[in-house]
Amino acid sequence: MQSVVVTGVSSGIGWGTAKILIEKGFHVFGSVRKSEDADRLSAEWGEAFTPLFFDVTDEEAVQRGAAVVRDRLQGRTLFGLVNNAGIAVPAPLIHQPISDYRWQIEVNLIGPLIVTQAFAELLGADDQLSGDPGRIVNISSIGGKIAGPFLGAYHASKFGIEGFSETLRRELMIHGIDVIVIGPGSVATAIWDKAEQDDFSSYQNTEYASAMETFRQYMIENGKKGYTAERLGEIVWKALTATNPPVRYGYKAVQRPISNWVIPRLLPKRIVDMFLANNLGLKRKSKEENAHYKKAQNKEV
DSSP states (O other): OOEEEESOOSSHHHHHHHHHHHHTTOEEEEEESOHHHHHHHHHHHGGGEEEEEOOTTOHHHHHHHHHHHHHHHTTBOOSEEEEOOOOOOOBOGGGSOHHHHHHHHIIIIIHHHHHHHHHHIIIIISTTSBSOOOEEEEEOOGGGTSOOTTBHHHHHHHHHHHHHHHHHHHHGGGGTOEEEEEOOOOBOSTHHHHHTTOOOGGGTTSTTHHHHHHHHHHHHHHHTTSBOHHHHHHHHHHHHHOSSOOSEEOGGGSSSHIIIIIHHHHSOHHHHHHHHHHHHTOSOOOHHHHHHHHHHHHHHO
16 A cells, blocks of 8 residues: 655645545545544544644654654655645735744745655655655645735745745656645635634724725635535645646646636736726725824724
8 A cells, every 4th residue: 555645634635635545545644733633534534544743844743753654664665745734824914923924934835845854765765765756746826826915925935835846846856756736726625614704803904904804705705616625635646646747737726717827827917906906995095094094003003
């Protein structure tokens, strides 16, 4: 039985990926942060699943997880690594706390490097292991190619993952390890239910309050219409097993790709800017309006 490591399997794309891989006959080592998630998933998937307890930003914990996998593989290579774990920390950039921005980058961009370094030898960088080199699948996003307002930190991390993956793929050719990117659009998971409860009160007295609420409602409505987590799991499985996979799965990972992928990438960026401004209310404020928001912010301080 071949084995794959998937980070962030407690929900969403990670859960869908683990589910599909197990159904296809793989053993999945999945990272979780809570014991209750490990217990729930172990009950769901049985012996085909082994939980690894680590946060992707914790180097020592990730190394301990890699040691568990190495022990279980008994001298064989790992078939694949799926860098999936990630978060989204929304805010207008000029008002976002630096600590929040840093947290976003730590989880979504630095975390995958920590995990990749920890598992690189098992994927084939250690020539003493038996078996063919494995593959790395990095979960990016449509937001790794197209950026919108209020998710600047997230887009920075996902645009970064695209460049990270490009360099990594070319560097790892020396070990025969392939690197593939998947850039999904919206995925219908419980994250959209949680989004309805997100607290944006920190920005209610900023010039972006109204536009942020419009944007959030749009994202929630469209997110619930997205692909299922299992559908994305199928794409990950294809990326791991296809004889000659593309370096990036984008078009096929995006629902309604013509309107959500093709047109926004073909239109001049100024046209897209105008469309967003008209639909979200991002047109320039008057001096009086800006003075009102500044006064409200000063009161908060």
